[in-house]
Amino acid sequence: MIYAFILEHKGxxxxxxxxxxxxxxxxxxYKWTRFVPGPRTLARKALLVEIKAIHSEAKGRYxxxxxxxxLRKRGRGGSLNTVAKIMRENHIRAKQARKFxxxxxxxxxxxxxxxxxxxxxxxxxxxxxxxxHDGKHRRGQRDGQYSERDPIR
Numbered sequence: 001m002i003y004a005f006i007l008e009h010k011g012x013x014x015x016x017x018x019x020x021x022x023x024x025x026x027x028x029x030y031k032w033t034r035f036v037p038g039p040r041t042l043a044r045k046a047l048l049v050e051i052k053a054i055h056s057e058a059k060g061r062y063x064x065x066x067x068x069x070x071l072r073k074r075g076r077g078g079s080l081n082t083v084a085k086i087m088r089e090n091h092i093r094a095k096q097a098r099k100f101x102x103x104x105x106x107x108x109x110x111x112x113x114x115x116x117x118x119x120x121x122x123x124x125x126x127x128x129x130x131x132x133h134d135g136k137h138r139r140g141q142r143d144g145q146y147s148e149r150d151p152i153r
Contacts (some may be wrong), residue, residue, distance in 0.1 A: 003029050006022065006024075040150050047071075051087060052092065060095045084150060
């Protein structure tokens with residue numbers, strides 16, 4: 001990171017002055033500029049590009065096991081642990097599935113139905129024998145009484 005800064009600003013100030021000011025050696029900077037990545041590093045970078053492509057094709061839903069299987073179908077070698085490590089190092093994670101919420105779906109159905117029929121129901125008005133609920137009694141509430149956080153209105 002420091003070396004990249006020095007390389008970026010080498011036209012404005014002498015390199016040795018910047019190196020001594022930033023507390024790094026100038027020989028270290030020159031060695032860094034001549035660095036050539038090895039074959040394993042290049043292979044991991046290529047694998048990262050493919051992992052990102054598969055992950056985005058799956059809309060972020062694939063974790064390392066599924067990405068690994070997709071790589072095998074494409075003819076890429078490697079191991080599951082390598083794929084998992086590369087994904088972890090680059091903060092690539094699968095989306096968490098949302099928990100099924102029956103009350104939320106029931107509330108949506110009630111809203112859509114009332115909008116289609118043109119029915120307007122007041123917030124404190126009972127919507128049937130169960131007070132608009134789907135048959136599950138909620139602790140501390142009686143039929144027809146709604147709290148502020150009640151999703152069914």
